[in-house]
Amino acid sequence: MTVYNKILAASVASAMAVSASAQDAIGEKIDAAFSVFANPFVNFIFAPIPGTSFPWIVIWLVVAATIFSIYFAFVQFRAMRLSISIVKGDYSDPNDAGEVSHFQALATALSGTVGLGNIAGVAVAVSIGGAGATFWMILAGLLGMASKFTECTLGVKYRNEYADGTVSGGPMYYMTKGFAERGLPGGKFLAILFAIFCIFGSLGGGNMFQANQAHQQLTGLFGEFSGIITGVIFAAIVFAVIVGGVKSIASVTEKVVPFMGLMYVGTALIILLMNFSAIPAAFGSIFAGAFTGAGVAGGVIGALIQGFKRAAFSNEAGVGSAAIAHSAVRTKEPITEGLVSLLEPFIDTVVICTMTALVIIITGQLTTDPATGLYILNEGGTIATATGASGVGLTSAAFETAFGWFPVVLTIAVILFAFSTMISWSYYGLKAWTFLFGEGKAKEVTFKVIFCLFVIVGAAIPLGTVIDFSDAAIFAMAVVNIVALYCLMPVVKRELESFMARVKSGEIKKYK
Amino acid sequence: MTTKFLVGYDGSDESKRALDFAIERAELVDASLTIAYVLEWSPYSFLTPEEIEQRHKRRQEEITRAQEAVIEPLIASLDGKVKIETVIKYGNISDTLISTATEIGAAQIILGRKGSSGITSRMFGSTAGNLVQSSPVPCTIVP
Numbered sequence: 001m002t003v004y005n006k007i008l009a010a011s012v013a014s015a016m017a018v019s020a021s022a023q024d025a026i027g028e029k030i031d032a033a034f035s036v037f038a039n040p041f042v043n044f045i046f047a048p049i050p051g052t053s054f055p056w057i058v059i060w061l062v063v064a065a066t067i068f069s070i071y072f073a074f075v076q077f078r079a080m081r082l083s084i085s086i087v088k089g090d091y092s093d094p095n096d097a098g099e100v101s102h103f104q105a106l107a108t109a110l111s112g113t114v115g116l117g118n119i120a121g122v123a124v125a126v127s128i129g130g131a132g133a134t135f136w137m138i139l140a141g142l143l144g145m146a147s148k149f150t151e152c153t154l155g156v157k158y159r160n161e162y163a164d165g166t167v168s169g170g171p172m173y174y175m176t177k178g179f180a181e182r183g184l185p186g187g188k189f190l191a192i193l194f195a196i197f198c199i200f201g202s203l204g205g206g207n208m209f210q211a212n213q214a215h216q217q218l219t220g221l222f223g224e225f226s227g228i229i230t231g232v233i234f235a236a237i238v239f240a241v242i243v244g245g246v247k248s249i250a251s252v253t254e255k256v257v258p259f260m261g262l263m264y265v266g267t268a269l270i271i272l273l274m275n276f277s278a279i280p281a282a283f284g285s286i287f288a289g290a291f292t293g294a295g296v297a298g299g300v301i302g303a304l305i306q307g308f309k310r311a312a313f314s315n316e317a318g319v320g321s322a323a324i325a326h327s328a329v330r331t332k333e334p335i336t337e338g339l340v341s342l343l344e345p346f347i348d349t350v351v352i353c354t355m356t357a358l359v360i361i362i363t364g365q366l367t368t369d370p371a372t373g374l375y376i377l378n379e380g381g382t383i384a385t386a387t388g389a390s391g392v393g394l395t396s397a398a399f400e401t402a403f404g405w406f407p408v409v410l411t412i413a414v415i416l417f418a419f420s421t422m423i424s425w426s427y428y429g430l431k432a433w434t435f436l437f438g439e440g441k442a443k444e445v446t447f448k449v450i451f452c453l454f455v456i457v458g459a460a461i462p463l464g465t466v467i468d469f470s471d472a473a474i475f476a477m478a479v480v481n482i483v484a485l486y487c488l489m490p491v492v493k494r495e496l497e498s499f500m501a502r503v504k505s506g507e508i509k510k511y512k
Numbered sequence: 513m514t515t516k517f518l519v520g521y522d523g524s525d526e527s528k529r530a531l532d533f534a535i536e537r538a539e540l541v542d543a544s545l546t547i548a549y550v551l552e553w554s555p556y557s558f559l560t561p562e563e564i565e566q567r568h569k570r571r572q573e574e575i576t577r578a579q580e581a582v583i584e585p586l587i588a589s590l591d592g593k594v595k596i597e598t599v600i601k602y603g604n605i606s607d608t609l610i611s612t613a614t615e616i617g618a619a620q621i622i623l624g625r626k627g628s629s630g631i632t633s634r635m636f637g638s639t640a641g642n643l644v645q646s647s648p649v650p651c652t653i654v655p
Contacts, residue, residue: 089555094611098574098602100567101555108561165569242562255558328565427561 038469045472045479054305057475061312064482065143068150071489072496076145076342082503083339090510091336099330102340109325109341111257112424113348115417116213116392117314119264119410122356123394126366127382129306130296130375131282132289134357136307141349144317145342150485153338153492154178155323156331162439169327170428171320171481172198172435178488190480191435194320197476198432201321204470206425207451208458210418212467215459217392217411231459235452237419242426243448257420260413261352267409268355271402275362282361296375296383312478314353315345319474320481324428333508335499338492360398426451514595515543518618520609520639522549523582526624530654531586534622535594543619544595547586548612549578553602575600606642613649620650 046055069076085091087102125133151171158177159169172191179187215230240246272279289296289303296302316322322344326337360366367376367384376384387397392414399406426448433447434440502508519534521527531547538545551574559567583598590596601608613621625640640653 092555094603097555097608098551098553098571100559100564103556104559105564107558108564111558112561165572166565167568168565241560247563251558251560258558325561325564328561328567330568423560427565 034469035465038465038472041476042465042468042472045475052301054301055309057478058305058308058312060482061147061318061475061478062140062143062308064318064485065140065145065147068146068485068489069143072146072149072493074146075149075339075496076142076346079339079342079500080346083343085510086336087340087343091508092511094511096330100328102329102331102336105326105329105337106340106343107258108424109322110261110344110347111420112321112325112428113314113316113344113421114257114261114352115421116210116414117310118348118352118356119395119414119417120213120392121310121313122353123360123391123398125306125310126357126360127385127390127394128296129303130289130366130383131285131357131361132287132291132296132300132303133307133310134286134354134361135290136304137311137357138307138350138354140308140311141315141345141353144311144315144345144349147318147482147485148315148322148345149338149342150489150492151318151320151323151481152326152341153334153495154485154488155327156329156334156337157491157495159327167328167330168431168434168439170324170431170435171477171484172432173327174323174488175480175484178484178491182488182491184487187484190484194477194480194484195432195435197473197480198320199429199436200473201319201470201477202425202429202432203451203454204467205474206428206470207422207454209467209470210422210425211455211458213392214415214418217414220393221408221411227460228456231456234419234422234459235455238422238426238455239448239452241423242451243445253416253420253423257416260416263409264413265352265355267399267403267406268359271359271399272355272362274402278362279358282358285361286357296377310353311345311349312475313471315348316474317345318482318485319478321425321428321474321477323481324431325424333495333499335492335495338496356395360394363398363401365394365398422455515541516616516618517543517545518609518613518616518621519545519547520550520605520621520623521547521582521586523586524624526626526654528624530622530624533652533654535590537622538594544597546597546599546612546616546618547583548609549582549598549600550605550608551578551600551602552605554604571602605639606646609643610647613647618649620652621647622652622654624654 045057048054049056049059087106089101089103092101122137125137129136154174155169155171158174159167160173161167171194175187175191175194177187179185179190211231211234212227214234215227218230219225237249241249290307291300312318322341326341329337331337365386367386368374369376378384382390385394385397387393389397392410396407396410399410429451430444430447434443437443499508517534517538519527519531521531534545537543563570578600583600587596587598599612601612603611609621609623612618621643623640623643625638644651644653
């Protein structure tokens with residue numbers, strides 16, 4: 001670094017330090033102004049069912065997942081072998097080589113969902129709901145596979161294909177085209193509502209929340225510094241990728257993210273093997289906790305809410321985001337994309353989230369009273385952890401018991417996951433944006449620039465209300481989307497039955 | 513049925529040497545040539561959502577470019593000297609050449625080599641090396 005650069009860097013840093021307190025004041029103002037209209041919406045989405053502490057939105061997602069599971073005769077279990085076979089490319093025509101493969105679609109959609117929820121969210125769930133929350137999380141993950149299957153099949157079936165070979169798809173398109181085809185009213189209304197929520201969700205949960213958490217990680221590593229620095233750097237990289245079309249950054253990230261994911265699961269497996277003898281006891285406490293709710297705030301219901309909530313937050317089944325990601329794949333049979341996508345909640349929730357939970361449980365992070373065997377609770381009703389950490393810190397502490405270097409790896413992983421989630425959500429938001437305002441270069445760039453600005457806002461300002469609002473927006477997407485899924489599920493059933501019959505008769509054959 | 517030779521061709525110098533060699537042999541035994549241009553592609557690479565959306569369009573563009581920039585000048589330069597067929601394919605180069613050879617019943621595969629040696633080829637192998645290892649028909653590697 002030259003002297004000139006050093007001076008420049010120092011002056012920028014001091015300028016930012018000076019403005020940091022001013023920024024906080026601005027942040028509080030934005031927060032206050034925003035909360036006036038955001039709070040009623042947030043309160044509505046997360047409102048508990050009267051007389052219980054159960055948020056109705058969680059029930060909405062789990063009931064939908066259960067209905068789809070039953071309606072499609074548990075397609076997630078009966079077709080799983082077929083799904084894996086499709087992902088491996090066994091049914092892909094070699095003449096279509098060079099088109100997007102099923103594996104690529106799955107990997108891209110997964111990189112949008114695997115992230116903080118799998119690391120921090122699970123830690124929150126078990127520290128409130130105890131080991132038993134894991135059971136309900138796995139159950140919700142398994143059921144969620146059917147929701148993903150339904151929405152992704154529809155996403156491909158009703159997408160728009162343009163003359164230049166590009167495609168646009170997602171819930172907005174199956175709401176308008178699918179409803180029209182079946183002669184149902186209100187498709188356009190649902191689609192617009194969905195698109196609006198999707199833009200909010202994209203800027204919030206898919207952007208500001210990620211930037212905010214990435215900054216938290218960086219301050220954990222380097223000490224306190226202004227979020228604007230993180231925000232500007234992140235925004236610049238995101239800008240380079242989504243506006244500048246810099247392929248190399250995206251392709252590096254897309255290669256590193258799966259590697260990080262595998263490393264995370266691999267490390268978790270090693271820790272489980274190292275504590276092999278403790279596994280039966282861990283499962284014992286998961287089952288016991290799930291049905292007795294012993295010692296956690298809210299008992300069985302408390303554990304169940306935490307588990308269900310975590311699965312829904314993490315795998316986004318029913319939200320409609322994955323339908324946008326999968327709809328771009330060229331396939332002759334829409335159902336194949338649905339079958340591929342049902343593996344996502346399995347990998348995201350049943351495998352990765354469960355690994356996090358098991359490591360936390362097995363390494364003894366949740367403290368129990370030796371006399372009674374019950375959890376020791378903090379004043380707030382959460383379970384006291386061995387190190388006093390919560391969220392990402394709890395996961396980090398659990399892994400650190402086995403590998404001292406893990407927190408550094410975890411920090412890098414969280415930042416990369418945050419980045420890849422942003423890239424995915426920028427696309428979901430863009431699709432909603434072009435649905436509302438029309439396709440066109442200038443319109444697309446407008447949204448992308450807005451998206452980058454929100455990265456800075458998200459990293460720089462403590463945005464309690466805005467974060468709540470964006471979580472609520474993502475779940476509002478699910479409200480609208482699932483209504484559409486109920487209306488269109490007979491279409492999916494016809495496709496599924498026809499496809500399964502043709503696989504059985506050998507009309508659809510394997511190429512290898 | 514005439515004998516067919518499969519030639520891997522991408523417009524590079526080494527592939528031109530391989531093609532010259534193939535033309536000589538083909539004229540001697542009155543064989544026909546199938547010239548394959550394989551675009552390196554893995555179904556397991558990772559793409560961003562936007563790349564996925566544009567993949568089909570890009571693929572069309574790549575095929576058009578390959579046809580216009582590589583295959584057509586080649587056909588023009590040969591000027592009907594030998595009987596040729598051309599194909600453009602996607603995939604791993606050696607695997608795709610092998611599957612194409614099997615498909616068309618080629619008597620042999622002719623491929624140029626970059627001549628990379630040392631650490632890179634030790635770690636990642638070379639296309640020519642992989643081809644020789646697993647080809648079902650005789651291969652000629654032209655240096």
